[in-house]
Amino acid sequence: MQRYxxxxxxxxxxxxxxxxxxxRHADGKTSSRDEDAEKVQSExxxxxxxxxxxxxxxxxxxxxxxxxxxxxxxAAYGVFLAxxxxxxGLFPGAGPxxxxxxxxxxxxxxxxxxxxxxxxxxHLGTTTTLLIGAVLESMAFIGASFSTQIWHVFLSQGVCFxxxxxxxxxxxxxxxxxxFTTRRSLANGIAASGAGLGGVVYSLAAQAIIRSINLxxxxxxxxxxxxxxxxxxxxxIKDRNKHIGxxxxxxxxxxxxxxxxxxxxFGILSELAYVVLLFSLPNYSTTIGLTHQQGSIxxxxxxxxxxxxRPIIGYYxxxxxxxxxxxxxxxxxxxxCLLIWMFAQNFGVLALFSVLGxxxxxxxxxxxxxxxxxVVGLVDLSAALSCTWLVLVLPxxxx
Numbered sequence: 001m002q003r004y005x006x007x008x009x010x011x012x013x014x015x016x017x018x019x020x021x022x023x024r025h026a027d028g029k030t031s032s033r034d035e036d037a038e039k040v041q042s043e044x045x046x047x048x049x050x051x052x053x054x055x056x057x058x059x060x061x062x063x064x065x066x067x068x069x070x071x072x073x074x075a076a077y078g079v080f081l082a083x084x085x086x087x088x089g090l091f092p093g094a095g096p097x098x099x100x101x102x103x104x105x106x107x108x109x110x111x112x113x114x115x116x117x118x119x120x121x122x123h124l125g126t127t128t129t130l131l132i133g134a135v136l137e138s139m140a141f142i143g144a145s146f147s148t149q150i151w152h153v154f155l156s157q158g159v160c161f162x163x164x165x166x167x168x169x170x171x172x173x174x175x176x177x178x179x180f181t182t183r184r185s186l187a188n189g190i191a192a193s194g195a196g197l198g199g200v201v202y203s204l205a206a207q208a209i210i211r212s213i214n215l216x217x218x219x220x221x222x223x224x225x226x227x228x229x230x231x232x233x234x235x236x237i238k239d240r241n242k243h244i245g246x247x248x249x250x251x252x253x254x255x256x257x258x259x260x261x262x263x264x265x266f267g268i269l270s271e272l273a274y275v276v277l278l279f280s281l282p283n284y285s286t287t288i289g290l291t292h293q294q295g296s297i298x299x300x301x302x303x304x305x306x307x308x309x310r311p312i313i314g315y316y317x318x319x320x321x322x323x324x325x326x327x328x329x330x331x332x333x334x335x336x337c338l339l340i341w342m343f344a345q346n347f348g349v350l351a352l353f354s355v356l357g358x359x360x361x362x363x364x365x366x367x368x369x370x371x372x373x374x375v376v377g378l379v380d381l382s383a384a385l386s387c388t389w390l391v392l393v394l395p396x397x398x399x
Contacts, residue, residue, distance in 0.1 A: 056179025062233040064194035072198015078282040094150035108397035109162025114389035130234030133167025141223035189314020199303025207296035270364040305358020
């Protein structure tokens with residue numbers, strides 16, 4: 001006897017099939033509810049999750065080396081400044097104001113070309129952008145070695161070096177944050193410590209080379225070392241711009257957000273103080289009776305403080321809060337200036353201030369990318385950093 005399925009079973013099977021297959025209209029199109037569901041599933045697949053490590057640690061090492069051979073070299077300008085001021089007639093017609101202006105000019109030029117760096121990163125890639133910076137920075141030091149007039153130094157050690165530093169630093173500043181989530185500030189702090197490590201090495205090396213050989217060869221030797229390290233880092237570094245859909249262009253709409261404006265004010269006030277401190281300590285040492293060699297040691301100790309303090313600041317920023325840590329360390333830096341530096345009249349006290357001040361000084365550069373990510377989000381990070389660099393051009397030029 002042939003058996004047929006019951007009506008109840010038939011209804012159940014039909015309902016089950018409806019659940020498994022998307023409902024369609026008479027014209028064969030899926031319903032809006034099913035389209036919404038498919039859209040949500042597609043978006044979930046497209047959500048990028050940073051690996052929070054892995055090759056990201058190689059990226060951290062590369063950015064550390066770039067910082068060492070950009071900001072670290074720039075920090076050594078304090079040694080060059082002290083040498084320029086001690087040599088009467090080195091560059092005819094140049095005075096203390098002209099020499100002091102060169103250090104700030106290099107930083108402002110690095111920040112000024114950030115829109116161009118964003119364009120080259122988008123159209124030529126990160127590696128090409130960083131290699132351009134490596135070439136420009138080395139050419140700047142080679143050019144400075146042949147300078148005979150102060151305007152030669154402006155163009156080489158000021159403008160050209162600044163452009164090279166801009167392509168290197170701005171081109172790599174936001175990459176570390178792309179590889180991490182919970183350890184983002186720690187990774188960025190380690191990468192930023194390269195500025196301090198480079199400052200220690202090059203402050204001592206520049207003084208030793210100037211003393212044992214001459215000024216011209218100090219530039220040439222530093223140019224060779226910087227190009228080698230920057231070129232290798234540029235080849236090894238990898239960004240994740242395509243994975244996260246990074247917006248590379250300058251976005252003026254970010255300037256309409258109050259929280260971002262507050263961050264920019266923090267950067268402006270921080271840089272007005274930090275760059276002065278970075279470049280003036282070696283020369284200040286000579287004004288209280290210390291030798292040029294002792295002045296270079298003071299500059300190296302300040303950079304040592306940077307190298308030691310930035311990873312620690314990054315580590316605790318991940319747990320205490322990135323904005324909270326940045327605010328506290330910046331405040332502490334001001335306290336050290338008022339309570340220690342103002343009364344530093346001998347090598348010991350000034351050395352103490354250099355280490356402590358360096359540990360909490362320049363906090364803005366250590367937290368720029370992580371805090372910006374907190375304020376605007378990872379997708380808009382590059383655009384926000386471009387805005388930040390342009391806003392900081394004036395305070396870094398006139399500090």
